[in-house]
Amino acid sequence: MAVQSNLKNMALVLFTVCFVCSALLAGVYAVTAEPIANTNAAILAASINQVLPEGGELSEAQSAEVEGNTYEYYVSTKDGKPFAYAVKSTTVGFGGPLVLMVGITSDGIIYGTSVLSHAETPGLGAKCTTDEAFIGQWMNFNPIEKKLAVKKDGGDVDAITASTITSRAYTLAVENAVKVYKSIKAEEE
Amino acid sequence: MSKLQLFTKGILKENPTFVLLLGMCPTLATTTSAVNGLSMGLATLFVLVLSNMAISAIAPYVPDKVHIPVYIVVIATFVTVLQFVMQAYVPGIYATLGLFIPLIVVNCIVLGRAEAFANKNGILDSALDGLGIGVGFTLSLTVLGIVREILGGGSVFGWKFISGDGMLAFVMAPGAFLCLGYLMVLFNKIAKK
Numbered sequence: 001m002a003v004q005s006n007l008k009n010m011a012l013v014l015f016t017v018c019f020v021c022s023a024l025l026a027g028v029y030a031v032t033a034e035p036i037a038n039t040n041a042a043i044l045a046a047s048i049n050q051v052l053p054e055g056g057e058l059s060e061a062q063s064a065e066v067e068g069n070t071y072e073y074y075v076s077t078k079d080g081k082p083f084a085y086a087v088k089s090t091t092v093g094f095g096g097p098l099v100l101m102v103g104i105t106s107d108g109i110i111y112g113t114s115v116l117s118h119a120e121t122p123g124l125g126a127k128c129t130t131d132e133a134f135i136g137q138w139m140n141f142n143p144i145e146k147k148l149a150v151k152k153d154g155g156d157v158d159a160i161t162a163s164t165i166t167s168r169a170y171t172l173a174v175e176n177a178v179k180v181y182k183s184i185k186a187e188e189e
Numbered sequence: 190m191s192k193l194q195l196f197t198k199g200i201l202k203e204n205p206t207f208v209l210l211l212g213m214c215p216t217l218a219t220t221t222s223a224v225n226g227l228s229m230g231l232a233t234l235f236v237l238v239l240s241n242m243a244i245s246a247i248a249p250y251v252p253d254k255v256h257i258p259v260y261i262v263v264i265a266t267f268v269t270v271l272q273f274v275m276q277a278y279v280p281g282i283y284a285t286l287g288l289f290i291p292l293i294v295v296n297c298i299v300l301g302r303a304e305a306f307a308n309k310n311g312i313l314d315s316a317l318d319g320l321g322i323g324v325g326f327t328l329s330l331t332v333l334g335i336v337r338e339i340l341g342g343g344s345v346f347g348w349k350f351i352s353g354d355g356m357l358a359f360v361m362a363p364g365a366f367l368c369l370g371y372l373m374v375l376f377n378k379i380a381k382k
Contacts, residue, residue, distance in 0.1 A: 003252045039278075
């Protein structure tokens with residue numbers, strides 16, 4: 001090595017390298033911040049549209065506190081009345097946080113669900129995003145008539161084959177969303 | 190060593206996965222499907238080429254005692270750049286690879302090449318070395334991904350040709366070790382000839 005390892009050289013080199021790297025990162029961040037925000041907003045909007053009936057006007061994000069947890073939700077209004085709610089609900093799945101968007105109409109029936117992010121095992125729990133039978137059962141699921149628990153636990157939800165833990169987490173997320181819906185309803189009245 | 194050999198040694202003689210056995214963590218974790226393996230390989234390739242070039246350029250000016258922290262800062266910078274870019278333009282792949290992108294910083298292949306090659310050689314040679322090792326890593330991960338996807342899900346690059354579930358064990362960690370082991374034997378048997 002050509003450069004001597006004395007204090008002055010080391011401090012100078014470390015400072016210069018860190019300075020240049022921070023400047024580079026700041027530059028890249030400035031360029032990509034907007035596309036990242038747009039992408040995330042588009043993903044969120046797509047998931048909300050997927051779980052809510054058409055024709056409503058969507059509100060800004062609002063928050064509700066239920067059993068010590070804070071949930072983010074969006075209200076869709078039609079003719080001045082709220083007619084559906086999209087609740088963002090997070091539980092812990094098999095591989096990490098499982099984040100769902102749950103759409104509930106104003107009469108308390110689940111309109112649809114979609115997965116915002118998950119860390120489930122590919123080929124097993126990850127099927128919660130593709131398994132049509134599993135996703136399909138949430139369409140028009142009535143939490144008043146049916147029990148929100150997987151069949152193994154005595155409920156009415158068909159679990160994904162070999163992925164009971166993921167199915168349980170998914171069901172719990174829906175159940176929490178229903179609780180949020182109830183608390184919103186209670187406040188409105 | 191000729192320029193061509195600099196490039197090809199990373200693919201065969203010094204293949205990072207099957208011969209040097211480096212970077213096992215992303216190898217085993219991200220090769221659940223061919224697409225994931227390929228994406229992880231390309232992400233590492235990107236960081237490897239840029240960090241090799243940058244480190245070969247600054248190496249003569251870096252005092253010996255602080256060379257590791259300096260290299261890590263350089264590598265971490267490129268990884269973060271990659272993370273921003275992926276998040277902005279390929280959110281789908283970013284969501285799948287998630288955690289493993291920041292972990293490229295501590296991938297021993299990247300720091301290994303900086304220590305073993307880039308700090309003693311010119312920028313062009315270092316770029317070729319990074320490209321070779323990166324392509325070798327990408328090919329290994331893609332092959333491993335293809336094998337695991339066929340056995341575990343009956344599909345290749347998402348194109349399903351066998352209906353049903355396949356042997357799920359191959360998508361999970363034990364299957365990764367099994368596939369890696371057999372591919373390693375196969376690779377070394379062919380490469381030795």
